[in-house]
Amino acid sequence: MKSLKPLLLPFAIAAALTACQTHDQSAASANTATSQPATPALPPLATFNVSDLDTTKNACADFAGYVNGKWLAANPVPADRTTWGSFEMLDERSQAASRSIAEAAAANPNAQGVEKLVGDFFASGMDTARINAAGLAPIQPMLDRIAALKTPADIAQYLRDEFAAGRGEVFSFGAESDFKDATRKIGFAFQGGLSLPEKAYYLEDGPDGKYKAIREAFVKHVSKQLQNAGVAAADADKQAADVLAFETRLAKASLSPVELRDPNNQYHYVSLAEADKLTPHFSWTEFFKANGVQADGFSLSQPRFFAEFDRMLADVPASQWQAYLRLQLIDGMAPYLADRFNDERFDFYARTLRGQKEQKPRWKRVLDTTEGSVGEALGQLYVKQYFPPESKAEMAKLVDNLRLALKARLENLDWMSPDTKAKAMEKWASFTPKIGYPDKWRSWDGLNTRRDDYAGNVLAAARFNHAWEMSKIGKPVDRSEWGMTPQTVNAYYNPLMNEIVFPAAILQPPFFDPKADPALNYGGIGAVIGHEMMHGYDDQGSQFDAKGNFNNWWTKADRDGFNARTAKLVKQFDDYVAIDGLHVKGALTLGENIADLGGLNVAWDAYQNALKAASKRGDEKIDGYPSDQRFFFNWATVWRRNFTPDELKVRLNTDPHAPANFRAIGAPSNMPAFAHAFGCKAGDPMVRADDQRVVIW
Structure with missing residues (x-):
């Protein structure tokens, strides 16, 4: 399950602070909290201090070293992060503030509105005994359905249903302003489906063979994760090789990060009839129906990618599709499942790929999930206390x-x-x-969460947020x-x-x-x-x-x-x-x-x-x-x-x-x-x- 990122990314001042996240986009609520805790002490601010200046250096020769050299030498990257600096120090403060809010919400049995949402996510996420006891059960129905896929039509229907549940695979689909009429929202289908950072990791050996080594580690990771789900070792190894081959084919049809910076490569408006013609094995008309969208057209943003996706529906064996979809489901849900799934996911994506030595503390990971699922609900409580x-x-x-x-x-x-x-x-x-x-x-009316079902809360929020996103298509842009x-x-x-x-x-x-x-x-x-x-x-x-x-x-x-x-x-x-x-x-x-x-x-x-x-x-x-x-x-x-x-x-x-x-x-x-x-x-x-x-x- 891949999270849907903004299709035309807003141009931010800094890159994301977390190395690896799988949750969906956040939103807010019209309700208010019933109580607020006392403001706790927060970590220190990243304030400029003249004592940090390294006056042994020449500002005209090494300005970064002159201002930051001493600080950087004294502040290595913490074991649970892959970067550390001014942004991360503020992020620590934001997380500490959010933790105090979430803990208070979780401790309030009478919480209502946004406080209940935040409390339910945090309380259920911190209940590791219940999560470990559940094992694979939260996703077993989806795994059973994957095992039953036989034909291209079966796979196409599965993908449509997965998107409707907020768990889309292979590509991304969301609502964004029409590039040619920014007053209205339309649907955007965008290339995706890759587990590694970008296409070069599949198609090149990389400097000193780094990409090749990462591919080999990825195959081992896939096999381990499948074995965690009960697949026999020999079969898991074969499926892992199939997953790499599948994603390599997607990578060959994908645009590079530099190519994607061109707005011309982010927008390609077609009618539903034109889209159905381009992908005869995947009906966009049926996709729109499954996702509750009424529209005459949308942006099929990278036509070459979607043409290849359609060919793969027709000529890739069902067993290879099954292997890929299993991996996407297990890895996507791993942070919300038993420790063996989450630990294996961390070991590859964070430790091997990005050099993170230790996992974040459990409370930080649960806050990441809360942020990704009901983040603006948490934000509503945050600004009342901290802004x-x-x-x-x-x-x-x-x-x-x-x-x-x-x-x-x-x-x-x-x-x-x-x-x-x-x-x-x-x-x-x-x-x-x-x-x-x-x-x-x-408003969060209609989203039902519980204190005792972490994965269930994540899945409910994913479906709810996706439906909210789909409801924007065909309507005027909400500038608020x-x-x-x-x-x-x-x-x-x-x-x-x-x-x-x-x-x-x-x-x-x-x-x-x-x-x-x-x-x-x-x-x-x-x-x-x-x-x-x-x-x-x-x-x-x-x-x-x-x-x-x-x-x-x-x-x-x-x-x-x-x-x-x-x-x-x-x-x-x-x-x-x-x-x-x-x-x-x-x-x-x-x-x-x-x-x-x-x-x-x-x-x-x-x-x-x-x-x-x-x-x-x-x-x-x-x-x-x-x-x-x-x-x-x-x-x-x-x-x-x-x-x-x-x-x-x-x-x-x-x-x-x-x-x-x-x-x-x-x-x-x-x-x-x-x-x-x-x-x-x-x-x-x-x-x-x-x-x-x-x-x-």
Whole structure:
């Protein structure tokens, strides 16, 4: 069972914090809690501190080391994580706060509404004795049905029913705004079905044979998991080989992460009749009926993948389909089953693939499940206790200041024609900011949960959330919806709604502190605000207009000029070596790098405007350092992050964000303001030569 990710991913400031998650997307409720516990002590904040600076290093040569080197050396990745830094420290605080809420809800026998949902998930998930005693029973009916599949028609019907239950396999299907009419929701079918990070892991040996070794480990994992479910060892080995062959065929028909960044590869609208013709062994008309959807068409986003999927329905033996579907079911449900399933899943996906040494404590894993199943219900309780109204008011002011600074930069562009600039300004004027939490909460009426059935709760929520998702298709877009929960330490830009969104949990140090000096706030959350705004003008977001439609608003000459400038940024990041001779992929990370560069420049301008309004110059010292330097110190502090070697290698292939240490230096190295603040000279590593320096927005 694979979770359905957003089909056109919102452009976030950071990659997901957890190494491996299998739960479904979260939502919220209209009900309120009946009680709240006293606020407990939380883990420390990741606040910038001058004592962390390594003054033995030269800021103009190794800025990331100067700001973060001492901290990173003293803060290795904890055994239950694969990364550790500013984001993860805030995530620990968010989890500790969520734990106190969930424990109180679980302890309240009279809990109602969202409190009951959260309490039921947490209490049932912590009942390990009951979960282990249940063994395979929660998924035995699905395994029995898989064992009975004989024909392509049987398999097609099984897949339709699995999607209706919120447990879709092989591909993803969800509701998203129509690229050509962003006011309405349509269905999107998207490639999927792979257990390994991306297609290269199936088709290449990789550096030092790494991918080949991972494939071999994957086959062993599949065999062990099938044996955990009662399959004899010899048969399990054969089925494991069949699973790898099956997924390899899907991989050959799949697009790479770089190719998927192109919106043209994310949208391909067809009528139901056209789709049925493309996949004669899989009726989309019947699929829509099974999922309660009434629509004339949808986006069959990667036609080549779905054509191959249809051929596989026809020519892959039922026994091989059965092996694949068994593995998908068992691995997908493993976190909610007896320990032997969860432990085996962890051993491959987290330990072998990403270098995580230990599992998270049980309470964290159960919170992950609660977050994935009823996350906004938990968020409704979170904001009542942990998000002060004054933070939302201060953030609104900062957003306004950043918007004005961006407007000035757009108006003063010297490389863009008046016609294109007018469209850019139209897009600027229509930005919608969202801060903290949704203005209205989703209803959970009809979702029934229990204190004694963890897997049952997960399955019920999966079906409920899928039906809710399907109910959006064919209807106007609800602009009040959020794509992240309030307790998420992240932020995002959605090009289809032209909105920038800042959940409550990120509005803490080092990003935001109402009591901090302006330099720290503008270098932290100010740059994050600027980053999300600039996603509207990166290589992907710039292909969507002010109304959120996929529509070219550029003259050819302006687009060619933009591409020439961004090509230089691709080259800069291609040149960064991350680990063991492996380079950053400039094309994969381009959108985030554009947003970092533009966002930091916009934040700098807004910070300078704030200084002028306060009759200050930026050379006033706080804790012994000029405020101009403190602006860049906090930018780098945001990007202090350690990785396990294996996690870093996976991210180089799959993550649209460059490794954090390169984000700390990439944008500042292109800014004369940085060189001036630190007295850097031509030839210093942090000073790009004029012909290499990138200026876009």
